[in-house]
Amino acid sequence: MAMQKMAQSLALRKYRKRAEKQARSLDFSAHLEGVERVLVCLPEAAEEYARILPALAGIRKAFPRAHVTLLQSSAIPVSTEMVRGFQLVAWGAADLDRLGGPGVLFRRRLFAESFGLALDLNQEPRFFTLAVMMESGAPVRAGYAGSMRDELYTFLVRPGTQNAVQALQTLLTYLGQPESERRR
DSSP, X not given: OHHHHHHHHHHHHHHHHHHHHHOOOOOXXXXXXXXXXXXXXXXXXXXXXXXXXXXXXXXXXXXXXXEEEEEEETTSOOOHHHXXXXXXXXXXXXXXXXXXXXXXXXXXXXXXXXXXXXXXXXXXXXXXXHHHHHHTXXXXXXXXXXXXXXXXXSEEEOTXXXXXXXXXXXXXXXXXXXXXXXOO
């Protein structure tokens, strides 16, 4: 376990360097308008699922023409109603590499095409999801603020807000507006 933690620490350092290189100016309005593929990392904790249902509806509404992929742990059963209209990709222990991130075959399957937007709906940081978010290559990576994410994600929502899911949806709406219509 100690070796895995050390290896994860090295991987996070690599992801931080990648995030620094990717920290460039991006016209989010134009980018999000043209997003064709969206990756949504569903929570790795079953108790978090009740709060994400409105977010899924909001994502579908915000990106009606985009191909949306939901990434979900196979240990957590989801209803077919919840995933209707989305591609569901389940992952399990066999999909992990020795660091606890996505294995080579899983990465090939998931990242055959690039994503324009990646959303992390976990309230607590999870290494697998952090690794997937960074491996996705998405120029826009959004999720809840917290340890490790502050350096890796391009947009953060503070989990202490009244309704963090609504805050994330508000962020997406904000990003999708032309620059001149945004309130500072």
